[in-house]
Amino acid sequence: MxxxxxxxxxxxxxxxxxxxxxxxxxxxxxxxxxxxxxxxxxxxxxxxxxGVPLMHDVCSAVHPMAVASPFFAQFDLEARGVRFGHPDISYAHPLDGRPAALAYRDLSRAVGALEEHSERDARLYRRIMTPLVDNVDVVRGLGLSDVRSVPSAALSPRGIAAAVTLAGRALQLGTPLWDKNTDAPACGAMLTGVGAHANTPIPSLAGAATALLLGTLAHSHGWPIPVGxxxxxxxxxxxxxxxxxxxxxxxxxxxxxxxxxxxxxxxxxxxxxxxxxxxxxxxxxxxxxxxxxxxxNNGGVAKVDFALSEPVPWSDPRIGQAGTVHLGGTRAQMARAETETSKGRLSQTPMMLLSQPTVVDPTRIGPGGHSPLWSYAHVPNGSTRDITEIAISQIERFAPGFRDVVVGSRCIPASEMSSHNANYVGGDIxxxxxxxxxxxxxxxxxxxxxxxxxxxxxxxxxxxxxxxxxxxxxxxxxxxxxxxxxxxxxxxxxxxxxxxxxxxxx
Structure with a gap:
């Protein structure tokens, strides 16, 4: 031995x-x-x-948590040759028949973009996000802690105030209070789409906490994509x-x-x-x-990889500058889709997350100009369905003609996600x-x-x-x-x- x-x-x-x-x-x-x-x-x-050979990410593709992580800050990825591309638009949230909600990395620019929807949307988003972005170290420290100790950044009077603000915003966004008292649909859709990364019913406190952590990083550390x-x-x-x-x-x-x-x-x-x-x-x-x-989780994910001959033909062309896109429509539409998923029913308009790596990484463009497109759709845990057609329809909802630029695709149903990672039981990533x-x-x-x-x-x-x-x-x-x-x-x-x-x- x-x-x-x-x-x-x-x-x-x-x-x-x-x-x-x-x-x-x-x-x-x-x-x-x-x-x-x-x-x-x-x-x-x-x-x-x-149809064309391209590099595709197996699971994770966009990495706000890596650049915010205290571990990776000490490890120093950049000194080790890892390069990150930072999109000007951390994420985009298309809306039917309206301009997209755009989370520019510059918070003031994101607020300005929301003014296209209404002053209420812009004012509320600024009020929610400004104190969190100004105290990003507190938000990051709480979000990445062991939930057993208080990070040092949260111990000062300013840190305590930021933590209280974070808790209050989570209660607002993660409970029916938002739907009863908030008249800011673009702001609501934007934050709810970020919270959907938690793959929970809407509203939920866990989803709200996810939205506020990732949303804060969108306007501070950014949502970068590793080159290669x-x-x-x-x-x-x-x-x-x-x-x-x-x-x-x-x-x-x-x-x-x-x-x-x-x-x-x-x-x-x-x-x-x-x-x-x-x-x-x-x-x-x-x-x-x-x-x-x-x-x-009751909800799992099915992954669809696409190879494209041209960029996605978004109805709002600015979405093409975003590294990440959330497809789900309004907060109410996302809530219905996530409720169906949690009850074991496959939505025909599921919550989807997309990554467009070539926005900041030209090394991922193929010799013929082809590019990869990464996507997840929320589906019931253990679903065996190939959801390629559902995914294409949901993308076409916001990008008419998308089907025409698809060269090839591959779906991994939720039931098969554990075949490449045993931790993903039934598609629970x-x-x-x-x-x-x-x-x-x-x-x-x-x-x-x-x-x-x-x-x-x-x-x-x-x-x-x-x-x-x-x-x-x-x-x-x-x-x-x-x-x-x-x-x-x-x-x-x-x-x-x-x-x-x-x-x-x-």
Missing amino acids: SAPCDVVVVGSGPNGLAAAVLCAAAGLSVTVLEAEPEPGGGCRTQHLDL GSKAITDALTADLAARGATVACDVRIESAEDLPPARAYLFDTAPWTLTKVFGDRLSPRYRRAIRRFTP AAGHVSLYRIIARPVPRWDPYRTPLPNVYLCSASTPPGPGVHGMPGVHAARRLLRSRFGIDGVPDIGPPASLRSGDP
Whole structure:
């Protein structure tokens, strides 16, 4: 039997790799095991030939959380050669027969664009977003915390005021108060479309919190797209691990505890249900019952990749400048579609998210001028439907003639999303139900959600706080606890790039 290493990480998504980087930087021997042929989890980019060969992102495509993440700020992606393209319009929200609502990165410009709809829309959006953007460090700190500690930015009088403002805005947007008392339809559609990233019924406090966090980043850090695709982030993480002597082994599937190599500690970047499969009755009955109560989202996603001969022919041409587009119409229309989805019915006008990478990344344009278009549609969890036609119709609703520029397409139904990432059960890319309660009690209601009943086994996936997104913070929070409790290492090790990995160095 080989000598045990210090830490084995199961799963190589951004959280697993972040945890591995911290452990390796602390001087521990680290092995990362990945079931798929390549690392990255949902942060991968692959060549697909959909009539023309192009690079398509497998899951995540746009990365506001990466550029806002405290982990990636210390890791310093830019110094490692990762380049981000920042669209002038972070996201666009088309509306039927009207100009689109446009979230320019410059907040004052976004407010000016809303004046095309009404003074009420512009005034309300400014009132909601200005104090949050002015205190982005507080919003970011709260949104990416372990939900067990108060970030330092929120401890000052100004930070406390910003936190109170954030809570008040979430109550306004995430409850029926908005629909009863707010006459600002473009502003409402804009914020609701951002909240739909949480894939919850509308209204919901979890969706409102998501909208305010991502909305704040839209006017501060931006919603950037990595040049070359999301794989650039994964490549930087795995290069760092290699430089520190860590091992990343792919095509290694862990089905039981017997499959695990010997190690002093284990970090699982997996859904918690994997723990019950691997360890079975070695976990306490109470913990297993708690895990069973943590279920996948009722809503899943189906992904449709498109190859286009020309840019999308948007009715409002300015949408072509946006890196991200939310398709759902008005707040009421989105609420109906999300309600249908949560009840297990497939909407014919589902909430959709699109990414247009070539807006800021010309390297993704094919030799014949073709370009990839990334899209998700919200569907019932586990749906087996190919929703290509539904997706095309929903895009054509705001871009007449879209069908004519489609060269090829591929649909991954919700039921098959787990075929490339086992954490996405039934198409649940959030790795577990999202609600206000489940933001706190994720995946179980305990003070340390990263620890399991097994003293050397920790969970570090998006199923733990602060939840989904390419920010690495569940991995950071779990690894810091593991380093302290299992190895007696306090503080945060230096994870900045060694000289050999800095961009421009030989």
